[in-house]
Amino acid sequence: MHYAALASGSKGNCHAFCDGERTLLLDAGLSLKQVRLRMESVGLDHRTVRAVALTHEHSDHIGAVGVMLRNTDWVFLATPDTKSAVERIHGIEIPGHRWIPLRAGFAVDWCGWRVHPFTLPHDATDPVAYRVEVKGFNAAVVTDLGHPTALVADHCQDLDLLVLEANHDVDMLREGEYPPPLKARILSRVGHLSNVSMSELLAAVLSPRLRSVVMAHLSEQNNDPELVRVVAAEVLRGWQTSLHLAHQRDPIRPEATRSLAAS
Numbered sequence: 001m002h003y004a005a006l007a008s009g010s011k012g013n014c015h016a017f018c019d020g021e022r023t024l025l026l027d028a029g030l031s032l033k034q035v036r037l038r039m040e041s042v043g044l045d046h047r048t049v050r051a052v053a054l055t056h057e058h059s060d061h062i063g064a065v066g067v068m069l070r071n072t073d074w075v076f077l078a079t080p081d082t083k084s085a086v087e088r089i090h091g092i093e094i095p096g097h098r099w100i101p102l103r104a105g106f107a108v109d110w111c112g113w114r115v116h117p118f119t120l121p122h123d124a125t126d127p128v129a130y131r132v133e134v135k136g137f138n139a140a141v142v143t144d145l146g147h148p149t150a151l152v153a154d155h156c157q158d159l160d161l162l163v164l165e166a167n168h169d170v171d172m173l174r175e176g177e178y179p180p181p182l183k184a185r186i187l188s189r190v191g192h193l194s195n196v197s198m199s200e201l202l203a204a205v206l207s208p209r210l211r212s213v214v215m216a217h218l219s220e221q222n223n224d225p226e227l228v229r230v231v232a233a234e235v236l237r238g239w240q241t242s243l244h245l246a247h248q249r250d251p252i253r254p255e256a257t258r259s260l261a262a263s
């Protein structure tokens with residue numbers, strides 16, 4: 001099983017899971033051209049993409065839906081409320097044959113994969129994160145949440161790979177140049193996950209099984225990648241878990257997930 005963070009951050013998000021035959025993208029916050037270029041640059045075949053699962057309607061997660069709809073035959077997995085929000089924002093219609101309806105809390109079977117959306121505390125219409133299970137490989141991508149909930153922690157148990165938001169350092173955000181309403185939004189319980197909250201959630205889901213952790217959706221203004229590394233490494237000390245940072249401009253494909261290709 002292969003995983004790549006193609007882009008992560010407030011300017012666009014897109015993650016790829018590939019079993020060698022087919023690829024599921026999580027979120028459409030990266031242009032179609034960049035999806036193709038970045039997949040190729042990390043050794044994944046972009047022609048294997050079959051579907052895109054959407055988390056919520058914020059622009060950094062759905063910017064390329066219209067282009068993908070017109071220029072590919074990919075299907076979109078989304079809850080009805082997220083689909084409606086995307087259609088309203090982009091002035092498009094995702095036809096029935098291109099849509100797999102989801103409901104938070106209920107897994108669907110997609111080509112033999114188990115795709116399980118679950119609710120996040122975030123200021124969107126019906127935001128979800130995803131747990132993906134393929135042939136004994138379990139992964140979750142959890143970004144855009146204001147605080148860690150028990151429900152989120154429950155869905156992040158027994159993972160091989162966890163992609164987790166480390167959005168901001170609270171002091172950097174407080175002392176930074178964002179306007180006060182934006183600071184308040186990010187700091188709220190339906191905003192974004194701070195480094196401290198990330199470390200709490202990570203500690204709650206650590207297990208010997210967890211091979212790789214990818215820190216994601218880092219703020220370019222209100223966080224420092226080295227600080228994220230230090231905070232996460234402290235939690236991971238003594239565990240055989242590799243630590244990676246996803247980027248806005250460059251894709252990453254953690255080695256540790258490559259070796260799971262045996263599945």
Ligand SMILES: [Zn+2]
Nearest residue numbers: 010058060144
């Ligand atoms: Zn976002």
Ligand SMILES: [Zn+2]
Nearest residue numbers: 056058122144
């Ligand atoms: Zn968001």
